[in-house]
Amino acid sequence: GPKVLQIPSHQIIDMGQMVTLNCDPVSNHLYFYWYKQILGQQMEFLVNFYNGKVMEKSKLFKDQFSVERPDGSYFTLKIQPTALEDSAVYFCASSPPTGSYAEQFFGPGTRLTVL
Amino acid sequence: GDSVTQTEGPVTVSESESLIINCTYSATSIAYPNLFWYVRYPGEGLQLLLKVITAGQKGSSRGFEATYNKETTSFHLQKASVQESDSAVYYCALGSTNAYKVIFGKGTHLHVLP
Numbered sequence: 001g002p003k004v005l006q007i008p009s010h011q012i013i014d015m016g017q018m019v020t021l022n023c024d025p026v027s028n029h030l031y032f033y034w035y036k037q038i039l040g041q042q043m044e045f046l047v048n049f050y051n052g053k054v055m056e057k058s059k060l061f062k063d064q065f066s067v068e069r070p071d072g073s074y075f076t077l078k079i080q081p082t083a084l085e086d087s088a089v090y091f092c093a094s095s096p097p098t099g100s101y102a103e104q105f106f107g108p109g110t111r112l113t114v115l
Numbered sequence: 116g117d118s119v120t121q122t123e124g125p126v127t128v129s130e131s132e133s134l135i136i137n138c139t140y141s142a143t144s145i146a147y148p149n150l151f152w153y154v155r156y157p158g159e160g161l162q163l164l165l166k167v168i169t170a171g172q173k174g175s176s177r178g179f180e181a182t183y184n185k186e187t188t189s190f191h192l193q194k195a196s197v198q199e200s201d202s203a204v205y206y207c208a209l210g211s212t213n214a215y216k217v218i219f220g221k222g223t224h225l226h227v228l229p
Contacts, residue, residue, distance in 0.1 A: 003160070042221040048216060
């Protein structure tokens with residue numbers, strides 16, 4: 001079936017540094033999402049993105065976070081600067097232009113460790 | 116607020132036994148919630164197992180079933196006879212046609228013994 005890819009699978013950085021998480025969504029999908037899962041907790045919605053704009057974001061989507069998808073390339077989540085509490089697994093998802101847009105296709109996640 | 120509560124894991128069953136993973140939801144801001152079960156197999160990404168968008172309907176896939184019960188606000192996942200390959204983490208989830216997001220439960224880790 002359709003696959004969402006995430007690069008890298010693991011990332012370790014020092015607190016205060018910038019990090020960019022990359023997502024390669026399913027090719028004909030138009031809606032993109034990021035979720036965050038802290039170890040032992042549930043996966044929580046961060047943001048969704050459509051037509052070059054953030055449509056909705058949660059309280060977890062701090063000012064240090066930003067998303068973009070320049071020229072149809074990777075859909076990225078940038079954190080600048082990072083904080084210790086940003087350590088988590090980040091999941092990207094995408095959904096198609098028709099049908100139930102809540103039927104999202106997920107990537108395997110990027111494990112971010114902030115030291 | 117909107118939330119999903121499901122069976123805490125891990126759940127361990129033997130092959131060919133029956134399975135039920137409980138899920139209840141609260142949809143205070145969503146008038147017509149859509150309900151989902153997602154599954155994550157070891158080393159793979161999250162994938163949709165089944166979905167039901169109408170109360171009273173049943174969804175099924177790969178031998179799993181779940182019925183959307185609006186009265187009890189439940190969406191329990193059941194399978195009559197599990198297989199070792201069903202070992203995975205199962206997530207109950209809630210979505211809305213008016214909100215571009217999905218609210219997940221904490222996940223239930225299922226171990227099926229051979």
